[in-house]
Amino acid sequence: MVWKVCCIYGTGIVSIVLLITGIALVLTQVFQNALYSRIKQEIILKNGTEAFEAWENPPPPIYMQFYFFNLTNPLEVLKGENPAVEEMGPYTYREYRPMENVRFSENGTEVTSINPKTYVFVPEMSKGTEDDLIRTANIPAMTVMEKFKTHAIISKLISDYMRSSGEGLFVTRSVREMLWGYVDGLLFALRTFLPDLDPNFGLLYKKNGTSDGEYVVLSGEKNYKDFARIVEWDGKRSLDWWSTNTSNMINGTNAAYFHPLITNNETLYIFISDICRSLYAQFEKDVTVRGVPGFRFVIPKDVFANATENPANAGFCVPPGNCLGSGLLDVRVCKQGAPIIMSSPHFYQADKKYIDDIHGMHPNAEEHETVLDINPLTGILLRATNRIQTNVLVEKIDTFSSQTQNVKTLVLPVMYLNESMLIDEASASRVRSVVNQGNVVINIPFIIIALGILLGIVFMLLMCKNHRPEASASERQPLLQPS
Structure with missing residues (x-):
């Protein structure tokens, strides 16, 4: 019984932590800033970068x-x-x-x-x-x-x-x-x-x-x-x-x-x-x-x-x-x-x-x-x-x-x-890949928030189920007794 209660409250705690973490990440834009920082480092005119190759010979x-x-x-x-x-x-x-x-x-x-x-x-x-x-x-x-x-x-x-x-x-x-x-x-x-x-x-x-x-x-x-x-x-x-x-x-x-x-x-x-x-x-x-x-x-x-x-x-x-x-x-x-x-x-x-x-x-x-x-x-x-x-x-x-x-x-x-x-389609495919990866990175905080909300719903369902009153011995008796 104790482990069951621990699991229920553990679910609630994890839900709260995920919600706080996700909201904090959204407000501080950690993942978005990381993505933008990487793009700024890669899109420069420098030997070896894709940006330089495309600039030198437009595809x-x-x-x-x-x-x-x-x-x-x-x-x-x-x-x-x-x-x-x-x-x-x-x-x-x-x-x-x-x-x-x-x-x-x-x-x-x-x-x-x-x-x-x-x-x-x-x-x-x-x-x-x-x-x-x-x-x-x-x-x-x-x-x-x-x-x-x-x-x-x-x-x-x-x-x-x-x-x-x-x-x-x-x-x-x-x-x-x-x-x-x-x-x-x-x-x-x-x-x-x-x-x-x-x-x-x-x-x-x-x-x-x-x-x-x-x-x-x-x-x-x-x-x-x-x-x-x-x-x-x-x-x-x-x-x-x-x-x-x-x-x-x-x-x-x-x-x-x-x-x-x-x-x-x-x-x-x-x-x-x-x-x-x-x-x-x-x-x-x-x-x-x-x-x-x-x-x-x-x-x-x-x-x-x-x-x-x-x-x-x-x-x-x-x-x-x-x-x-x-x-x-x-x-x-x-x-x-x-x-x-x-x-x-x-x-x-x-x-x-x-x-x-x-x-x-x-x-x-x-x-x-x-x-x-x-x-x-x-x-x-x-x-x-x-x-x-x-x-x-x-x-x-x-x-x-x-x-x-x-x-x-x-x-x-x-x-x-x-x-x-x-x-061209080859270049478009590469850009689509970068955009899709960027969308995933930027949306990580929202995914975390969604998981927090989901676990919160699970926590509330478990709490409701755990606090449901149990039937007494007389209530558990069948309504009709055999003659």
Whole structure:
């Protein structure tokens, strides 16, 4: 009898101990802190870590898709009508971007490398071939006209040459030429006076198999939030194109890597050299990619809003006060004076004026928004779509009246790209394993509490059974006695 009572009360004591222990572990977050500490130690750029191997040679395939806007009414545009364009593409390329010339600082806190990108055409994922012809803005000619429009004699000589050679405001070239380059007749002719001038032009000229500059990033060894954060690009700790120190800051990563333990209330910063500035992304919603939980971050409208809507963007107006409408970024200062304007595809999130100016614009979030789906525990990118559009500023130039005629001042879309990646199944499986193990570790205190509650229920049942009154001898007698 004594042992029975001891077992009952022992069950109660164990239940209380388990409950106290579990609650204490929840409040102190011992297991969660242990898990996070281990993740912080493993996700750093250091030889031998999985994080470094994935950073050096990204396993998921990356694809670059180009969509061109073919101008269908060039003569009418010169007379002052709005342009009409038809979208052509995608022209899809497989992108290879390994890190090369990797060097560690002596204390291991900084990593220097270059990131050459190579593009290989993928016909089966394309709608058309590289030989497709595109009629679009003559960007070399527009750049030359803009540069010399205030020089009366030079502009007349250039205008006469353009007239005699058939050069105009628009040009027809193949997809291959528009992307990777061709010898431009006007630029070639100008070499007579400017021998150092490169006569070649292409939207991605000299960008296939080459790097955009040397990067210095933090390894994350001192602070996990500094993982892969860029501190220097192309020898610069800050940019020098824009008019404020804030606008010239190089912030964040290159959008391919992020620090672990991301929360849904933080802002992620990204530096993109192609548009000459840093951006930021904010949390939108929870997602699941290949069975892996993730946070979706998107580029908010404020990033490209004009200075009236977002005063922090005043520094991107160069010269100061020279601001375009919302949704556009004038990058002439970093594109050798070419009248290049960047935006989201189809002027998504831009002022309605730019959409209405061009027949054929159909902006929507699903097709034209930049999206980053990130696993918050590891910081691993699960899915991404980087979408950006290249436009040109078209305007009438009096000294080049033969070429510009009565054209309206407007922003003409030329091409937009969609750089996308989706985590491969092998990588997703590894991330799922880490996430599942993490969930088990984090939930250990709750498992202990559940066991405590279960034993508490068993204890109460045993107590009730043990204290049930026993029947007397008379009560145990049968109701009916045999006769």
